Amino acid sequence: MVSIQDLHKKFSKNQVLSGLNLEIGEGGIFAVLGPNGSGKTTLIKCLLGMVIPNKGQISVLGRNVKNSSAYRHKIDYLPQIANFPSNLKVKELIRMIKDLRGNTTLDQGLIDLFKLKPFLDKKLGNLSGGTKQKVNLVLTFMFDSPLIILDEPTTGLDPISLIRLKDLIQKEKAKGKTILITSHIMSFVEEVSDEIVFLLEGKIYFKGSITELKSKTNQPDFEHAIASILTENHA
Amino acid sequence: MLKILKYSFYDLMRSRWSYVYFAFYLLLGVVLLFLNNDLSKAVITLMNVIIVLVPLIGTIFGVMYYYNSKEFTELLLAQPLKRSSIFLGQYLGVAISLSMSLILGLGIPFIFYGLFKSTAIWDFSLLLITGTFLTFIFTALAFNIALSNENKIKGFGYAILLWLFLAIIYDGIFLMSLIMFEDYPLDKLSLIGTMLNPIDLSRTLILLKLDISALLGYTGAIFKQFFGTNFGLIVSICMLTVWVVLPVFRIIFKAKKKDF
Numbered sequence: 156m157v158s159i160q161d162l163h164k165k166f167s168k169n170q171v172l173s174g175l176n177l178e179i180g181e182g183g184i185f186a187v188l189g190p191n192g193s194g195k196t197t198l199i200k201c202l203l204g205m206v207i208p209n210k211g212q213i214s215v216l217g218r219n220v221k222n223s224s225a226y227r228h229k230i231d232y233l234p235q236i237a238n239f240p241s242n243l244k245v246k247e248l249i250r251m252i253k254d255l256r257g258n259t260t261l262d263q264g265l266i267d268l269f270k271l272k273p274f275l276d277k278k279l280g281n282l283s284g285g286t287k288q289k290v291n292l293v294l295t296f297m298f299d300s301p302l303i304i305l306d307e308p309t310t311g312l313d314p315i316s317l318i319r320l321k322d323l324i325q326k327e328k329a330k331g332k333t334i335l336i337t338s339h340i341m342s343f344v345e346e347v348s349d350e351i352v353f354l355l356e357g358k359i360y361f362k363g364s365i366t367e368l369k370s371k372t373n374q375p376d377f378e379h380a381i382a383s384i385l386t387e388n389h390a
Numbered sequence: 391m392l393k394i395l396k397y398s399f400y401d402l403m404r405s406r407w408s409y410v411y412f413a414f415y416l417l418l419g420v421v422l423l424f425l426n427n428d429l430s431k432a433v434i435t436l437m438n439v440i441i442v443l444v445p446l447i448g449t450i451f452g453v454m455y456y457y458n459s460k461e462f463t464e465l466l467l468a469q470p471l472k473r474s475s476i477f478l479g480q481y482l483g484v485a486i487s488l489s490m491s492l493i494l495g496l497g498i499p500f501i502f503y504g505l506f507k508s509t510a511i512w513d514f515s516l517l518l519i520t521g522t523f524l525t526f527i528f529t530a531l532a533f534n535i536a537l538s539n540e541n542k543i544k545g546f547g548y549a550i551l552l553w554l555f556l557a558i559i560y561d562g563i564f565l566m567s568l569i570m571f572e573d574y575p576l577d578k579l580s581l582i583g584t585m586l587n588p589i590d591l592s593r594t595l596i597l598l599k600l601d602i603s604a605l606l607g608y609t610g611a612i613f614k615q616f617f618g619t620n621f622g623l624i625v626s627i628c629m630l631t632v633w634v635v636l637p638v639f640r641i642i643f644k645a646k647k648k649d650f
Contacts, residue, residue: 200650205464205467206650207646207649227470228470230468234468238465239465240462240465254393255469
C-alpha cells in the first residue's frame with residue numbers, strides 16, 4: 156500500500172526525518188505514534204505531497220508520489236486542525252469538495268451520523284471546534300478511497316461522536332481499507348489500532364503489535380510501555 | 391485550474407472590497423467627466439491615477455488574498471489537484487476580478503458619456519488594457535512575495551516596499567542617474583531603464599498613443615525616436631507581457647518546491 160525508503164526532511168536547520176523506512180501493507184489500522192515534534196505530521200504531509208522531502212522515495216499503491224497529484228484520488232485525509240475558509244457555509248464547502256474530487260452520495264449518511272443537519276447553513280467561521288471536526292470527518296470519509304489518513308481525529312469530539320467515529324473506523328477497516336492514524340490519546344490508539352509505528356528522532360523506533368511492544372519494554376500496559384520508551388530515550 | 395479560478399473568483403466577488411474598488415472607479419470616472427467635460431483630458435488625468443493606484447491595489451490585494459486563503463489552499467493541496475493549477479487558479483481569480491472592477495468601474499460612466507461616438511475610444515481602450523496589464527503584473531509580483539515569505543507582516547512590508555520603489559523611488563534614482571551622467575550618451579540606458587519598470591513602461595505606452603510630446607519627457611522622446619510610435623507601442627506591449635509571464639513562471643516554480 157505505502158512504501159517509504161530513506162526519507163529525509165529538514166526544515167531550515169531542523170532535521171525532522173532522517174532516513175525513515177516504512178512499509179505498510181494492505182488492510183488494517185496503523186497508528187503512528189511519537190513524542191511532540193517527532194515528525195508524525197511531516198511524515199503524513201510527505202505522503203500527501205504537501206511537504207517535499209529532501210531525499211528518499213515514497214510510493215502509494217505502487218506509484219511514486221513525486222510530481223504527481225492523481226494518486227491523491229486514492230487517499231482520504233483528515234487534517235490536524237480543521238482550518239476552513241471561514242466565510243463559506245458548511246453546505247457550500249461540501250459541494251465544493253465534491254465538485255473538485257468527483258461526486259459521491261456518502262455525504263448524506265455521514266451528515267446524519269454526526270447530526271450535522273442543523274449546521275449545514277451556518278458559516279464555518281461560526282462553528283465550534285468540535286463541530287468543525289465533524290465537518291472535517293464528513294469531508295474525509297465521504298470518498299470511498301482505499302487509504303485513509305487521520306491526523307488527530309479525536310480532537311474536540313464529544314463522547315458520543317467519539318463512539319460513532321470508532322464505529323466508522325471499524326466499518327471502513329472491514330471493507331479492507333488501510334487506515335493510518337496519529338493520536339496522543341493512548342486509550343484510543345490501543346482500542347482501534349492493529350499495529351503501531353513508533354517514531355523517534357525522525358526514524359522508526361518500533362513497528363509491530365501492541366503485545367509485542369509490551370513484551371519488548373516489559374511493561375504490563377500500553378501507556379506505560381510508551382512512557383518507558385520516552386523516558387529511556389529522553390532521560 | 392478553471393474550477394479553482396471559479397471558486398476564487400466567486401469568493402472575491404462576494405467580498406466587500408471588490409465593490410469598494412469598483413465604486414471608487416465609478417466615482418472617479420463620473421467626477422472626471424463632469425469636471426473636465428472633455429474626454430481626452432479625462433483620459434490623461436485617469437492615466438495619472440491608474441498608473442499609481444492600480445499597482446498599489448494589485449499588490450495589496452494579491453498579498454492579502456494569498457495570506458487570507460492559506461487555509462483554503464491547504465485544504466486544496468490534500469486534494470488530487472496539481473499545485474500549479476491551485477496557485478494559477480487563485481492568481482487568475484484575483485487578477486481577473488480586480489481587472490473587472492477597473493474595466494467596469496471606468497467603462498460604465500464613459501459609455502454613458504458617449505465614448506462610442508468619440509475619437510478617444512482607442513486612447514481609452516489602451517488605458518484600460520494598460521490598467522489590466524498592471525493589475526496582472528502586480529498581482530503576480532504580490533503572489534511571488536507572499537509565496538516566499540511565511541510571515542504576513544514581512545510579506546506586506548515587502549509588497550508595499552516594492553510598490554513604493556517602482557512607483558516613486560525608481561523614477562527618482564533614474565532621474566538622478568540621468569543628471570549625474572549627462573556627459574555620456576544616455577539613450578540606451580534610459581531605454582533599458584524604462585523597460586525595467588512596468589509603471590514607467592505603461593506611462594510611456596499611453597503617452598505614445600496620446601501623442602502629447604510635451605508630456606512624454608526625455609525617455610518617452612527617446613522611445614519615440616528609437617522605435618517610432620507604432621513600433622514603440624508594440625515593443626512596450628511585448629515588454630508588459632514579459633513582465634506578466636516571468637512572475638507567473640516564478641509562481642509555478644516556487645509553488646512546486648514549497649512545503650505546507
